[in-house]
Amino acid sequence: xxxxxxxxxxLAGLGVGLAAAPLGCxxxxxxxxxxxxxxxxxxxxxxxxxxxxxxxxxxGVLVVALSMALLVSTLSGRGYAMDTLLGVMAHSAIxxxxxxxxxxxxxxxxxxxxxxxxxxxxxxxxxxxxxxxAALVLGLLCWRWQALLTATLNPDLARASGIDPERERLVLxxxxxxxxxxxxKVVGTLLIAAMLLIPAAAARPFARTPEAMALIAAVFGAVSxxxxxxxxxxxxxxxxxxVVCLAALIFLAASLVDVLRRAAQGGRQAx
Amino acid sequence: xxxxxxxxxxRAKLGGREVLSxxxxxxxxxxxxxxxxxxxxxxxxxxxxxxxxxxxQGGRLTRAPGLRIGYVxxxxxxxxxxxxxxRRFLSLPVRVSDAAAAEALDHAGGAGLEDRQMADLSGGQxxxxxxxxxxxNRPDLLILDEAxxxxxxxxxxxxxxxxxxxxxxxxxxxxxxxxxxxxxMAASDRVxxxxxxxxxxxxxxxxASAPEYRALFGSGTQGALALYRHQHDHEHGAGCDHxxxxxxxxHHEGETNA
Numbered sequence: 001x002x003x004x005x006x007x008x009x010x011l012a013g014l015g016v017g018l019a020a021a022p023l024g025c026x027x028x029x030x031x032x033x034x035x036x037x038x039x040x041x042x043x044x045x046x047x048x049x050x051x052x053x054x055x056x057x058x059x060g061v062l063v064v065a066l067s068m069a070l071l072v073s074t075l076s077g078r079g080y081a082m083d084t085l086l087g088v089m090a091h092s093a094i095x096x097x098x099x100x101x102x103x104x105x106x107x108x109x110x111x112x113x114x115x116x117x118x119x120x121x122x123x124x125x126x127x128x129x130x131x132x133x134a135a136l137v138l139g140l141l142c143w144r145w146q147a148l149l150t151a152t153l154n155p156d157l158a159r160a161s162g163i164d165p166e167r168e169r170l171v172l173x174x175x176x177x178x179x180x181x182x183x184x185k186v187v188g189t190l191l192i193a194a195m196l197l198i199p200a201a202a203a204r205p206f207a208r209t210p211e212a213m214a215l216i217a218a219v220f221g222a223v224s225x226x227x228x229x230x231x232x233x234x235x236x237x238x239x240x241x242x243v244v245c246l247a248a249l250i251f252l253a254a255s256l257v258d259v260l261r262r263a264a265q266g267g268r269q270a271x
Numbered sequence: 272x273x274x275x276x277x278x279x280x281x282r283a284k285l286g287g288r289e290v291l292s293x294x295x296x297x298x299x300x301x302x303x304x305x306x307x308x309x310x311x312x313x314x315x316x317x318x319x320x321x322x323x324x325x326x327x328q329g330g331r332l333t334r335a336p337g338l339r340i341g342y343v344x345x346x347x348x349x350x351x352x353x354x355x356x357x358r359r360f361l362s363l364p365v366r367v368s369d370a371a372a373a374e375a376l377d378h379a380g381g382a383g384l385e386d387r388q389m390a391d392l393s394g395g396q397x398x399x400x401x402x403x404x405x406x407x408n409r410p411d412l413l414i415l416d417e418a419x420x421x422x423x424x425x426x427x428x429x430x431x432x433x434x435x436x437x438x439x440x441x442x443x444x445x446x447x448x449x450x451x452x453x454x455x456m457a458a459s460d461r462v463x464x465x466x467x468x469x470x471x472x473x474x475x476x477x478x479a480s481a482p483e484y485r486a487l488f489g490s491g492t493q494g495a496l497a498l499y500r501h502q503h504d505h506e507h508g509a510g511c512d513h514x515x516x517x518x519x520x521x522h523h524e525g526e527t528n529a
Contacts, residue, residue, distance in 0.1 A: 156324045208388065209359045213353075
């Protein structure tokens, strides 16, 4: 079964969708959207370094994404507003990454694959990395969930309960770097943040608890991954972007449903 | 009996500025202590030192072993993207049973709010839910940082009566910060007037008449103070002399038992 490249692609997309969406909820709640972006964009630098030093792409990307996230965490609150800082870091990282890749001979052709992903080329060993990483991220989130949520609500509230909000942020940073490293093959560095944010945003109107939102987001993420793959076959479109397009359409539909529901409620109350 | 909290010579910084410069205080089991002080006096920083969110730059903080703190923050902004029911909020960070949640809500005067979304609560309901969550920890010490912000005066008066009742029922000590001097002072056993350090402390009546307190709160709070005294001292026309020499002749009452 795993010999079929479509099955491998579907499994890869599913793994990324399932892991990214719940993590994306935390990113959304903590208003860290650009943080995810900056981490993801740094991945291209990781690709360049991996190629230059002949390491696995996964290791290179993980190391660079993690360093980037830690650097941003350290620099934040030291004179620059967070959004400015993240803008500087994200775009510098991608620029330096692209320049660095150009120094490594013979990879110019492959660059598109890292920017937009190449899900149809996922091999068996990639699948192991993706599902291993996804399981690690989900495990990490489950283990720290209560503490992460409390720290997300209010750092002082967490402190008073004996939770160190800094440590929880580190856990989140680590999980983000992991997701970036496993998702690069599937959607590419430019669109990883989309897999984090869009399913989470689409899930919001249907959830009344944080867990429900994470679960619905995971379902939307999985549907986007599988549906996007199918759509890319039907319409002969690039797969990674197709996955993100489908996620965006789900978000649009969710927002419409929400608006209609509110209007109906408003109408009932007015009578 | 050991104190719940003891601070000696505590110094702390906030953004490079030293806001606490040598605070000495002691909190016993079961007492209600209010901290008053002008803006920037370090009231919130002192609370955050006690819960462990701000490190001390000098001095010492001793907590009773196994001290359980219930903390009600000054404000809690819940991002609109975070769906959170009251019931779910009460299970943070420790999951509690439905019965325990209902009991805590009942204690805090918010019975039946479980299924509401936090974002849909009124200011008063929100404060009660925050209080209920703090109670679930079975605290020895309840810390309230301007817990009545955004409540109208009858609302905050009710809230403080609730705190007093809770102290009697649960036997926990209460440490609170407030601007609403007359209401809060009436509900306190002891008042600390803070301005970087403890300027004066003692019973509400004592602090209200202390020159250090008058120097800090001189003109702006005459009305409130007069009202307070009228209700609790039967001493009319109080606080007309403006005493602005805020010298550091510390005025401690009942310090002998410390």
